[in-house]
Amino acid sequence: MKKIGFLSFGHWSPSPQSGTRSAADVLLQSIDLAVAAEEVGADGAYFRVHHFAQQLSSPFPLLAAVGARTKRIEIGTGVIDMRYENPFYMIEDAGSADLISGGRLQLGISRGSPEQVIDGWRHFGYAPAEGETDQDMARDHALTFLNLLDGKGFAKPNPRPMFPNPPGLLRLEPHSAGLKDRIWWGAASDATAEWAATLGMNLQSSTLKVDESGEPLHIQQAKQIRKYRAAWKEAGHSRAPRVSVSRSIFALMNDTDRMYFGTGRPEQDQIGQIDNFRAVFGRSYAAEPDKLIDQLRQDEAIAEADTLLLTVPNQLGVDYNAHVIEAILKHVAPGLGWR
Template structure:
């Protein structure tokens, strides 16, 4: 494990006991938490994206705010649902955030996860999909997005324009050098991972796989990672791609943490999500020395270079910063992480 960071679902709304977390509070707390983690030397802060839900839906303003107020932490998404995106507008926004952050963007995109609505992307104006889950739409949008960030022209220049004129096709602006190397695809199964390797983008793998072979989740995910890397090599891409996995991991060092997470540790689960038989990864919650022993046995964590910790953002900045600092001090070094500030 070379890097670790946090993955936030960005939930807001009623908290119980008459308390409510507003959308504004959620975003401002995310910025404050990222600033604290930047000081600790944590490597990344990443956000889930969900539409028609009380969660982060339009992450670029948030990522830009974090990028502008931090120095080294990677800012990213895990993942943006490409079914909902205008690929040229996303290319402009991604380049802008990448430039503001001096190349610290980790843009995770994919088909997206199950939603609270039916074919919500059609309400955004994106119709014509022949797939019941819109996978064809997501990949078409993604292909256009990659062409845009690679500098391909899309609109015919006006030779009579008072703003420069010329002939040929004009690319979107701004362009950010190296942005392509900071794009990730969120794969839920081996076929999707193989496709990402062939295309030549990094791989994000979550705590859910839409596969169920009877194997433990970590072994199934490790195989997915190997499938991705093999496809990358077979396609002849240069360099070494990055791979991230996410986990629910809670070091228990205080009575409060035990109250929230004690007894939460469970095994892998098999279920059906979005109509597909799927494998859900376990939750790790224990004292730091126990966590180290357990995580060292996790085949996918051993294979990936980046680990994303899912955090309970509703519990506030101070609580989450303490959980992250505890992981950085007592767990991460045993997994291979070398921190510079903690």
């Protein structure tokens, strides 16, 4: 069995060809897609976070709304850029969203991705400490966030408060017990995956990775996952970790599918430069279900992961994306033993 969810980047564009022409369109359709995905049997609704772009940005209002409209599906991010985050305020937002959803929040965090603007986090009031990089700052914010998730009191109470306080030091509220076990780190390299394992975070591995060996993405990711699990075991955590990978997968079921995805999509990995490092970008999969089953059976990273996130073309609308998800669940997943 494998959990299967979707990952939306939440693009919008005023183009007449876009089904999401405004921020309101993409937000409301994201909620509706999560509801539709739950109805067809998906396990997760995940959303990407980008700043200064015509894409989804502030995740917690959306996550809370999805949590209020759904009953079973996991809700999450992939990923929140911790360079931009105040960990203290984030604790309150995350706790609220998790409680509204009944403990279904799966929060992906990371250093973030290449930005639309130069050093965008500076506009949010953050800057690395002397001698540190923005990556160091992201990790510092993440460590503070993880510590606060323990729910221990740290703030000295006012001797004359407006409302009575419980005894001892105060913590941030609302506190959601168990959320700390549902934090994921988006790792681009083997080293950051191992770092996440030592801290007890689950692992998210995307459709791109630092090219550390020249091998295909799925092989490098599978090795990354195995290194992560070894580091987790060595750290001595009491629970089992979770691992997700993201893929663009389309089952060609009808003429519309073939028009959108039947031709012209790369059938091999691509190499590019991301933030001054060489990266390998994973191929897309688009074929009839029987061919997809054969192709996906060769993907070592999917085999290693317990969770698969399907990247969806959100600008094609809720109905079409629900069809894309349902086609994988009904016509591909059973042939691979995932359902």
